[in-house]
Amino acid sequence: MPVILGNEQAAVTIMSTSDTSPEVKRFGRPPHGWRRRLFGIVFESDTLAGRLFDLVLVAVILASVLVVMLDSVSSVGGRYGNRLDVIEWTITILFTIEYIARLVCVQRPLRYATSFFGIVDLLSVLPTYLEFVIPELHTLIDIRLLRLLRLFRILKLTAYVTEVGGLVDALHASRRKIFVFLFTVLMIVVLLGTVMYVVEGPQNGFTSIPVSVYWAISTLTTVGFGDIAPKTDMGRFIASLMMLLGWGILAVPTGIVTAEMTHRRWANILAVRACPACGSSGHAPTAKFCQDCGAPLVTQAAQQ
Numbered sequence: 001m002p003v004i005l006g007n008e009q010a011a012v013t014i015m016s017t018s019d020t021s022p023e024v025k026r027f028g029r030p031p032h033g034w035r036r037r038l039f040g041i042v043f044e045s046d047t048l049a050g051r052l053f054d055l056v057l058v059a060v061i062l063a064s065v066l067v068v069m070l071d072s073v074s075s076v077g078g079r080y081g082n083r084l085d086v087i088e089w090t091i092t093i094l095f096t097i098e099y100i101a102r103l104v105c106v107q108r109p110l111r112y113a114t115s116f117f118g119i120v121d122l123l124s125v126l127p128t129y130l131e132f133v134i135p136e137l138h139t140l141i142d143i144r145l146l147r148l149l150r151l152f153r154i155l156k157l158t159a160y161v162t163e164v165g166g167l168v169d170a171l172h173a174s175r176r177k178i179f180v181f182l183f184t185v186l187m188i189v190v191l192l193g194t195v196m197y198v199v200e201g202p203q204n205g206f207t208s209i210p211v212s213v214y215w216a217i218s219t220l221t222t223v224g225f226g227d228i229a230p231k232t233d234m235g236r237f238i239a240s241l242m243m244l245l246g247w248g249i250l251a252v253p254t255g256i257v258t259a260e261m262t263h264r265r266w267a268n269i270l271a272v273r274a275c276p277a278c279g280s281s282g283h284a285p286t287a288k289f290c291q292d293c294g295a296p297l298v299t300q301a302a303q304q
Contacts, residue, residue: 026111026115028107029106029107030106038101039106042105043105057098060095063087063091064091067084067087067088071088089128092125095121095125099122102121166264170261171257174256174260178253178256178257181253181256185220192220192242193209193212193215194209194213196239197211199230199234199238200231204232204235205228206228211228219239219246220243221246222247275290276297278295280292280293
């Protein structure tokens with residue numbers, strides 16, 4: 001009897017872990033019937049049918065975006081416009097059926113309709129229908145590219161999602177430093193733009209201080225459109241200094257974010273390396289023995 005009870009508990013545990021996917025938690029999965037089978041195809045990529053459905057969906061999305069891009073080319077659109085319209089309407093009808101299927105096979109359709117992917121799915125089909133009223137909305141079909149974010153779920157690239165979260169956290173932690181840096185750059189371009197206005201003057205294209213600041217921004221960022229250029233020797237000297245300064249300035253935000261990411265990584269390593277004997281943490285990555293009890297530490301390679 002204890003063995004049988006243990007097996008039942010294990011089975012319950014397996015069933016509970018299989019029902020913890022984000023789609024099941026948020027939208028609800030039907031317990032049985034054709035809606036349950038449809039949910040497995042549309043929302044779950046663990047089965048062969050679900051994975052095939054997702055891959056076909058990605059291919060259709062790419063084909064749809066390609067059709068819109070080709071239609072924007074005058075030579076291609078004028079020659080194959082009718083065929084492209086037929087393909088676009090066919091794809092739109094398929095997306096409409098898919099969107100309705102997603103609403104039908106979940107227990108909480110309103111929650112799906114108001115979710116991120118629900119809104120994206122709706123916006124991916126609306127422009128084609130609204131084109132009869134507002135023709136300019138046809139170009140919004142490119143929003144279907146956002147649906148390719150499902151590749152993270154299809155290919156199980158959860159590690160990349162984690163890395164993106166780490167980058168966002170580093171940017172958020174560095175926001176004050178980046179703000180100070182941008183404010184400093186703003187003062188530099190305003191100051192040097194004003195100086196160039198005084199040095200060059202309206203006769204050389206620097207007709208006002210805002211125009212001179214625009215030139216300073218394009219020069220400092222090493223873009224250099226060439227629509228405005230200094231003519232005097234002093235102006236060229238200042239422009240040369242700004243170009244050299246721009247090289248160093250462009251590297252500052254990268255250094256700020258990289259330093260924050262490195263700091264967080266080392267902090268995580270120090271927190272993870274705990275002593276197996278006493279539980280003390282905060283050991284250096286190169287430490288071989290516990291700093292408190294002297295017990296051998298597990299190497300970082302062994303932990304990975």
